Amino acid sequence: MKRSHHCNELRPAQIGQDVCLAGWVHSRRDLGGLIFLDVRDREGRTQTVFDPSDLPKDVFDRASGLKTESVVLVRGKVRQRPSGTNNSKIPTGEVEVMARELEVLNLAEPLPFQIDDPEAAAKVNEELRLKYRYLDLRRPEMARNLRLRSKVATATRVFLDEQGFLEVETPILFKSTPEGAREFLVPSRVHPGQFYALPQSPQQFKQILMVAGVERYFQLARCFRDEDQRADRQLEFTQVDLEMSFIEREDIYALIEGLLKRVWKTALNMDIQTPFKRLTYFEALNRFGIDKPDTRFAMEIVDFTEEFRASSFKVFSGAVANGGVVKAINAKGLAGATQGQIETMTEYAKSFGAKGLAFIKVEGGDWKSPIVKFFNDAEKKALTEKLQIEEGDLILFAADQWLNACEILGRIRLYCADVLKGQGKLNIPADRFDFLWVVDFPLLSFDKEQNRWYSSHHPFTAPVTEDIPHLKTEPKKVRGQHYDIVVNGMELGGGSIRIHQPDVQKTIFEEILQIPPDMVQARFGYMLEAFRYGAPPHGGIALGFDRMIAMLCGTTSIRDVIAFPKTAKAADLMTESPAPVEPKQLRDLHIQLKVAQPAAAPEKPAEVKKS
Numbered sequence: 001m002k003r004s005h006h007c008n009e010l011r012p013a014q015i016g017q018d019v020c021l022a023g024w025v026h027s028r029r030d031l032g033g034l035i036f037l038d039v040r041d042r043e044g045r046t047q048t049v050f051d052p053s054d055l056p057k058d059v060f061d062r063a064s065g066l067k068t069e070s071v072v073l074v075r076g077k078v079r080q081r082p083s084g085t086n087n088s089k090i091p092t093g094e095v096e097v098m099a100r101e102l103e104v105l106n107l108a109e110p111l112p113f114q115i116d117d118p119e120a121a122a123k124v125n126e127e128l129r130l131k132y133r134y135l136d137l138r139r140p141e142m143a144r145n146l147r148l149r150s151k152v153a154t155a156t157r158v159f160l161d162e163q164g165f166l167e168v169e170t171p172i173l174f175k176s177t178p179e180g181a182r183e184f185l186v187p188s189r190v191h192p193g194q195f196y197a198l199p200q201s202p203q204q205f206k207q208i209l210m211v212a213g214v215e216r217y218f219q220l221a222r223c224f225r226d227e228d229q230r231a232d233r234q235l236e237f238t239q240v241d242l243e244m245s246f247i248e249r250e251d252i253y254a255l256i257e258g259l260l261k262r263v264w265k266t267a268l269n270m271d272i273q274t275p276f277k278r279l280t281y282f283e284a285l286n287r288f289g290i291d292k293p294d295t296r297f298a299m300e301i302v303d304f305t306e307e308f309r310a311s312s313f314k315v316f317s318g319a320v321a322n323g324g325v326v327k328a329i330n331a332k333g334l335a336g337a338t339q340g341q342i343e344t345m346t347e348y349a350k351s352f353g354a355k356g357l358a359f360i361k362v363e364g365g366d367w368k369s370p371i372v373k374f375f376n377d378a379e380k381k382a383l384t385e386k387l388q389i390e391e392g393d394l395i396l397f398a399a400d401q402w403l404n405a406c407e408i409l410g411r412i413r414l415y416c417a418d419v420l421k422g423q424g425k426l427n428i429p430a431d432r433f434d435f436l437w438v439v440d441f442p443l444l445s446f447d448k449e450q451n452r453w454y455s456s457h458h459p460f461t462a463p464v465t466e467d468i469p470h471l472k473t474e475p476k477k478v479r480g481q482h483y484d485i486v487v488n489g490m491e492l493g494g495g496s497i498r499i500h501q502p503d504v505q506k507t508i509f510e511e512i513l514q515i516p517p518d519m520v521q522a523r524f525g526y527m528l529e530a531f532r533y534g535a536p537p538h539g540g541i542a543l544g545f546d547r548m549i550a551m552l553c554g555t556t557s558i559r560d561v562i563a564f565p566k567t568a569k570a571a572d573l574m575t576e577s578p579a580p581v582e583p584k585q586l587r588d589l590h591i592q593l594k595v596a597q598p599a600a601a602p603e604k605p606a607e608v609k610k611s
C-alpha cells in the first residue's frame with residue numbers, strides 16, 4: 001500500500017475514489033459498533049470508518065486495538081458523510097474514508113501527554129514537552145510554527161538573492177575574542193592547551209568577506225553566547241546576518257524595510273508601511289525612557305525641569321540644581337492603582353538608585369499626594385496642561401540625572417501599560433506592528449565600575465564622520481553610525497557602518513577601549529592587517545530570526561519556534577545534554593577535570609504521566 005493523498009486533501013470531488021492515507025492515529029472513537037479513526041499527517045486530518053459488517057474480522061480487530069499516535073496506512077473508498085455528521089471545523093469534514101485495509105506501521109505506547117487537544121496540550125508542563133519534543137512538534141500549533149519559520153527563511157533567501165547577496169557560510173569553530181558575551185570554548189586535540197571558540201556572531205568573518213570583495217554577503221547564521229538564560233534567550237540562536245560594501249546607513253534602512261515588507265507579506269499576508277519612522281536614541285529615551293520604545297501607546301514622558309527649577313519642593317529643585325531633570329508621565333485611568341502596584345513601581349525606581357517614587361492620584365476631583373502641598377499654582381497649571389490631567393489619572397515623577405530619570409519612567413511606563421491592558425483600559429490590536437529605526441546612538445558608553453569606555457554596539461562600529469575629531473577629547477559626544485530596528489518595543493536587530501581604516505580601528509581598540517596593544521594584536525591583528533590591503537567602506541546588520549518568527553507566530557516564547565531548544569537551565573532534556581564524557585575523550589583533549597563528573601544527566605523532567 002502506498003499513500004495516494006495527504007490527510008488534508010479529500011473533498012466531495014473525490015467521492016467514490018479508492019484512496020490510501022498514511023499518518024498517525026489522531027483519535028479513535030467507538031460508536032454504535034463502528035470505529036472511527038482520524039488519521040493525521042503534517043497537512044491535516046481525515047476521518048476513516050471501520051464497519052465490522054463490511055470487513056474481515058482481523059482488520060476490524062486491529063483497528064479497535066489501536067492506540068492513538070500509532071502510525072498506519074488505511075486504504076478505502078471516499079464517501080459523503082451521512083447527513084448531519086459533517087465537521088465544519090476541518091477542511092476534509094464533508095467526507096470520510098470507508099476502510100477496506102489497515103496496515104499498522106508502528107504501534108504507539110500510551111503517551112506521556114495528550115496531543116490531540118490544543119487546550120489540554122497548552123497546559124502540559126514545558127519540561128515534559130521538551131523531553132518528548134517529537135510528540136510536542138506533532139501538535140498542529142507547533143507544526144505551523146516550524147512551517148512558518150521555513151517559509152520566512154525561504155522568502156528571506158529569495159529576497160536577498162534578488163538583491164544580489166551571496167549566501168556564504170562562515171566557521172563555527174572560531175577563535176576567542178572576548179569582547180562581548182561569554183563564549184563557548186572548544187578544546188583542540190591537535191594543539192594541546194589551545195581552544196577554538198564558537199562565534200557570538202559572524203561579525204569578523206563578514207567584514208573580512210567585504211575585504212575579500214564579496215560586496216554583498218548574507219547568512220542565516222547560528223550564533224552562540226554562553227549567557228545566563230533569560231526568558232527569551234537561548235545559548236544558540238539564529239540571525240539573518242548581512243554585510244554590504246560601498247553603502248551608507250540609508251541603504252541598509254531601505255534594504256531591511258524591503259526585506260521585512262516581504263517577510264510580513266509572506267507570513268501574515270500583511271502589507272506593512274515603509275519607510276519606517278525614525279527616532280534618535282536621545283528622543284527614544286527622552287520620550288519613552290528606553291532605546292527600544294513600544295510606540296503602540298502614548299503615555300509619553302514630559303519634561304518639567306524648567307517649571308520646577310525654583311520650586312519649594314526641594315526634592316525636585318534639588319535634583320535640577322544637581323544638573324538633573326524632573327520628568328513625569330500620566331498613566332491615564334490608573335488612579336485606582338493598588339498599594340502593591342505602587343510598591344512595585346517604587347521598587348523599579350529604587351533599582352535605578354532613586355530614593356522613592358513621587359506620584360499623584362487624581363480622584364474625586366482631588367490631587368491625592370503628600371507632595372501636592374509644596375506645589376504653587378503655576379506648577380499645578382503646568383502639570384495640568386502639559387500632562388492633560390483629568391479625573392482618574394495617575395501621575396508619576398522622576399527627579400534625577402537625565403538618563404536615570406528617563407529609564408525609571410520608561411520602566412514604569414511599560415508596567416502601567418501592562419496593568420492597563422489587564423484592566424481592559426488599553427487595547428492594542430494583535431495585528432498592529434509599529435516598526436521604527438532608532439539611530440544616532442552614542443558610540444561609547446561609560447562603565448562606572450570598571451572606569452572605562454565600552455562600545456555601545458561593538459568595537460567595529462564607525463563614528464559619525466564629523467564627530468571623529470572629538471574621539472580622544474570628548475568621547476561622550478561622539479555618535480556612532482549604529483542603528484537598531486525595533487518593533488512593538490522589541491529590538492529585532494541592529495547593525496552599523498564599520499570602521500574600514502586600520503588607524504581609526506587601532507585608536508578605538510587601544511586608546512578608547514584601552515585594550516593593551518599586544519592583546520589587540522593577538523585578537524584582532526589579522527583584521528587590522530586585512531584593512532591595510534584594500535578594505536572597502538562597508539556596513540551591515542543582523543536580525544534576530546527566532547524572535548522575528550515568534551512575533552509572526554504570535555507567541556511570546558522563542559522556544560516555541562525552535563525545533564529543539566534548551567531550557568532556562570541550559571539543558572536539552574530530550575538528548576540529556578550536557579552530559580559526562582569518557583575519561584579517554586578528556587585525555588585526548590588534554591583536559592583534566594577539577595570537578596567530579598556527574599554520574600547522571602543534569603536535569604530530570606517532571607514525572608511522566610501516562611495518559
Ligand code: ASP
Nearest residue numbers: 201203495496540541542
Ligand atoms: N554582529 C552584530 C550583532 O550580532 C550585528 C551587526 O553589527 O551586524 O549584534
